[in-house]
């Protein structure tokens with residue numbers, strides 16, 4: 068039997084991601100003990116490379132492999148791995164993209180019969196001629212790119228955790244030619260436009276790419292894509308996951324993840340981001356007690372849907388009522404009330420005591436109302452949210468802290484007060500988060516922001532006070548962690564930023580992520596269902612439980628929000644019968660692989676997700 072410590076460590080290994088500084092700190096004691104980490108890394112890389120070639124029926128004897136080798140230890144890993152492949156008969160060429168190569172790795176590679184192509188005229192690499200002309204440098208670069216394009220496998224060992232900023236120089240040129248690069252005027256590198264396959268199955272196109280530790284060029288610590296990078300079919304990563312393995316958009320450039328466990332003391336450092344696991348999400352579900360009543364199991368109040376969008380009322384109420392609540396109360400216009408009652412006769416109309424609120428789904432934002440038009444739901448929500456506004460000099464006994472948790476979705480986001488307590492959970496997608504941030508900073512909208520009708524706003528007025536430029540949806544998609552943190556800093560709210568990998572930022576530094584949902588979930592009403600489910604999970608929570616202090620309460624709200632996203636994703640997987648996910652935990656090198664299903668599944672509507680909620684809960688509790 069595994070001890071509790073083993074189970075906890077395994078959870079961290081498969082879910083937690085640590086920044087470069089933490090990885091170096093965790094390596095240190097092992098290096099001091101002369102544990103041959105680089106040899107272990109290289110051996111794993113070579114074995115994964117051989118497996119990839121085998122998967123596409125290429126014998127090592129006939130394999131053409133190109134190693135892109137940087138000057139640092141990442142290049143060292145690559146050279147030792149390439150040496151091992153060359154010894155097995157593969158035809159391997161190392162392309163030196165920097166001015167040096169890892170000495171011992173290079174020596175091993177040459178001994179194994181590998182060939183080297185040096186690109187930088189200023190390089191100083193033993194036995195390799197340098198000082199060639201600019202013209203020859205250009206020809207060598209071209210030859211290197213063609214060689215790589217004709218290879219069966221590219222091993223990308225240009226940079227790992229030592230990357231600083233976007234790739235520059237020759238590595239940048241190589242990455243732009245072989246991989247992806249920003250377009251003119253667009254600060255963020257685009258993502259490869261590929262269909263979402265189960266298990267991040269490689270496309271099967273040659274050359275395949277194996278990234279060593281991290282795909283070169285990605286933002287290791289924040290998951291951004293600051294410049295050119297090479298998307299990988301597989302990333303073999305060492306010691307612990309780095310944030311780029313979990314956080315979007317970089318995680319989508321990693322392909323399948325394989326982790327080499329060095330036995331790091333993972334408890335010794337705080338992860339930057341932790342992916343929610345099933346067990347953790349299951350803890351958010353309160354089991355009914357023998358003495359329970361509908362009230363003690365949790366009552367959710369919903370101010371959702373509107374005369375314009377009554378369907379959202381139905382979806383949120385159905386989702387909340389299926390996600391383990393004692394009762395739901397609905398407040399809304401008559402048409403929506405009638406629809407709610409027809410769909411959920413169990414719902415209670417009108418005000419009353421609740422343990423959580425859900426507001427804003429299917430409620431028009433202010434910008435969508437015509438001049439002078441009012442919306443009854445917005446008025447109710449505004450009155451409710453006023454109770455959550457913290458006084459400027461709020462103390463611990465500010466009454467806002469005593470309000471029940473509230474999910475602020477969609478059309479209510481523009482009603483959110485400036486400073487709120489952490490039991491306020493905002494659930495924007497990228498475009499909504501951009502608007503929220505701009506409003507709270509007093510910025511004007513930028514051209515690429517869209518109004519409610521999908522038409523571009525043309526008033527690109529920049530802030531004369533010289534503040535940062537207004538944020539666009541594209542900015543948020545390019546750096547979701549940064550902007551989710553900014554939204555939290557501006558509001559105090561727990562921020563759940565929706566996406567293929569959903570990010571939750573709460574009071575503590577730790578960020579949570581959930582990528583369990585299949586891409587089929589990107590469908591109208593899915594956000595309404597999530598809001599209802601979040602309300603239900605928050606209503607089950609007992610903040611008066613013994614020993615829960617304010618910090619813990621804030622952390623628990625963040626965990627519940629992430630668990631809600633996870634449960635939503637599991638329900639979508641069940642509904643769509645899909646094994647595809649936005650993010651998948653890594654395989655651990657040397658452990659027998661999990662049984663992999665490969666069901667791509669089928670399309671769904673949001674109502675299908677609602678129906679699957681009870682099964683999803685049962686799955687998490689099993």
Ligand SMILES: NC(=O)C1=CN([C@@H]2O[C@H](COP(=O)(O)OP(=O)(O)OC[C@H]3O[C@@H](n4cnc5c(N)ncnc54)[C@H](O)[C@@H]3O)[C@@H](O)[C@H]2O)[C@@H](O)CC1
Pocket residue numbers: 094098104105106108137138139140141142144165225226227228229230231232233234235236238239279280281305
């Ligand atoms: N420290 C250790 O004990 C271990 C480290 N390992 C490997 O070592 C890597 C870290 O090695 P290093 O610290 O040498 O760093 P890297 O090899 O990741 O990166 C340093 C190299 O990248 C270049 N570089 C940095 N920023 C650049 C930019 N913006 N544009 C172009 N080039 C840039 C530098 O000039 C240098 O040549 C890990 O990712 C991992 O692959 C593994 O061997 C396992 C053990």
Ligand SMILES: [K+]
Pocket residue numbers: 141223224225226227278279280281282283
């Ligand atoms: K790399």
